[in-house]
Amino acid sequence: MKLKETDKATVQKWLQERCGNMRCHACGNGQWNLVDISTLQIGIDLHTTRFFYHGGIPFVSITCVNCGYVMQFNPAAMGIKPDVPAKEEITTENE
Secondary structure: OEOOHHHHHHHHHHHHHHHOOOOOOOOOOOOEEEEEEEEEEEEEEOOOOEEEEEEEEEEEEEEEOOOOOEEEEOHHHHOOOOOOOOHHHOOOOOO
16 A cells, blocks of 8 residues: 555654654664555464454554664554555455
């Protein structure tokens, strides 16, 4: 799910206002790239080992330009409502 240009601007503004000069936890670098897609963290049912997507949580990810460390943020906290695919567009790995 690609982020719209307006969403990217919202993310950049939100990060600047709240995180300022954020440093990478792994290498200490201060330069980040915004990942152009919002991700959806999936869950797994431990009893059936089936993946479920509609119980997941959307994230906006940024990566450190030096080491690739990934940080994820809740888009709702940023005022962004990511598009979630319709149920018929989603398949599970074990079906």
